[in-house]
Amino acid sequence: MSAPIIGFICIGLMLLLIGFRAPIAFSMAITGFVGFAWIVAFEPAVSILDSGPFETLSNYSFSPIPMFILMGVFASKARMSQELFQGARILFGSWRGGMALAAVTSCGIFSAISGSSMATAASMSRVALPEMEKNGYAQSLAAGSLAAGGTLGIMIPPSIALLLYALITEQSVGQMFIAGVIPGLLGLVLYCVTIAIVVHLNPDLAQPGEKTTVIEKFVGLKGLVPFGGVFGLIIGGIYTGLFTPTEAAAVGAAGTLAMRLSVE
Amino acid sequence: MKTIAWLIQRITLYMYMLSGFFLIMMMIVTLASVASRFVFKTTEAAIDFTFLGGIELIKFSLLFMVLFSLPYCVSRSQVIVDLFTEKMKGSTKTLLEAFYTFGFSLLGTGMCIRFYEAIGSARDSGETTQDLMIPLSYIYTGTAFATGMLAISALLITVQLIRAANRGTLA
Numbered sequence: 362m363s364a365p366i367i368g369f370i371c372i373g374l375m376l377l378l379i380g381f382r383a384p385i386a387f388s389m390a391i392t393g394f395v396g397f398a399w400i401v402a403f404e405p406a407v408s409i410l411d412s413g414p415f416e417t418l419s420n421y422s423f424s425p426i427p428m429f430i431l432m433g434v435f436a437s438k439a440r441m442s443q444e445l446f447q448g449a450r451i452l453f454g455s456w457r458g459g460m461a462l463a464a465v466t467s468c469g470i471f472s473a474i475s476g477s478s479m480a481t482a483a484s485m486s487r488v489a490l491p492e493m494e495k496n497g498y499a500q501s502l503a504a505g506s507l508a509a510g511g512t513l514g515i516m517i518p519p520s521i522a523l524l525l526y527a528l529i530t531e532q533s534v535g536q537m538f539i540a541g542v543i544p545g546l547l548g549l550v551l552y553c554v555t556i557a558i559v560v561h562l563n564p565d566l567a568q569p570g571e572k573t574t575v576i577e578k579f580v581g582l583k584g585l586v587p588f589g590g591v592f593g594l595i596i597g598g599i600y601t602g603l604f605t606p607t608e609a610a611a612v613g614a615a616g617t618l619a620m621r622l623s624v625e
Numbered sequence: 626m627k628t629i630a631w632l633i634q635r636i637t638l639y640m641y642m643l644s645g646f647f648l649i650m651m652m653i654v655t656l657a658s659v660a661s662r663f664v665f666k667t668t669e670a671a672i673d674f675t676f677l678g679g680i681e682l683i684k685f686s687l688l689f690m691v692l693f694s695l696p697y698c699v700s701r702s703q704v705i706v707d708l709f710t711e712k713m714k715g716s717t718k719t720l721l722e723a724f725y726t727f728g729f730s731l732l733g734t735g736m737c738i739r740f741y742e743a744i745g746s747a748r749d750s751g752e753t754t755q756d757l758m759i760p761l762s763y764i765y766t767g768t769a770f771a772t773g774m775l776a777i778s779a780l781l782i783t784v785q786l787i788r789a790a791n792r793g794t795l796a
Contacts, residue, residue: 384703411739611655
């Protein structure tokens, strides 16, 4: 049997295992092992059990990943997500569906220092979902806008997925991050347009918010300052060659830790 | 059995905390490296705090951070999709979970055996890391311990899940 056919069979096996409640990590590990043993031989597949984890986990190039996640955790603990959501909420003021728009916008901005879609969705859901439910938003709109907003984390830099892709394909991480900015922002704008259209067609889904003045909107923008600072430091640092991705992740994590400590 | 289970849970918890320490260490070592390089450049090499081995410290911290968190997280941090099993009985789901967790135990055992064998060959060859000259046998000992604990922890959870399934409860 040819290697591509074995590959297809193994992918099918993996999807089947995932469908039957197998943890995704386990499904991928077992499929990789079976596929390698089938194509090459059993003995080399067994020898991967030590060389594979050791080489991958002690690869310096992967070190920014946990530090970007750490940065997102510090940002969440520093209540930056609350400030961000409140700021965006004031910005959209009395618009019908303004909170859903604020939630998507907050997700997009939070992605800029989180790097992970799941971390973004989890952090923003904790803040925005109860507020939207309290203000009479339909659950479908509230949960849908947060789930959609969370996906922006995969595109808006520093994205862990883009970082991994750059490492695997041996591309420049800085250029890959910069390439994600426009599609990420486009996604953010289109999600907002979609929410506006949905709410316009079905006004029962969301209630209008409180009216806010221009000064209040301007003051509300201060919640964005820390995000802009950390984002600029990371992306600017990597793109200009001042930092490697690992160094940028460590500096970003230390910056958000300092914000977390300043909250206490 | 209860005492053994308690002891294993405590060890895995401490390993998990140690994993957090390794993560913070990665951050601190990287920051120290950036700061020392900055001072070196701005003082035109008059003050030199730059140090060798930063990259090795970071990469081995990454290795131990992941491996030391696995025994604690094996039952807590899995992503599961309930696609074909949504209508299954709770006890059947628990049994399935036990089966997959046992898979992690086998995986941990396989890795532990391979790392244990690597300790011997690294000791015989006297292989060390490039910058800090740390004997690789020490590093392999740490990885063998972590993967061994993964195997034991996953086995313990498997037994607990099977018991839960027999009682007819969803774990």
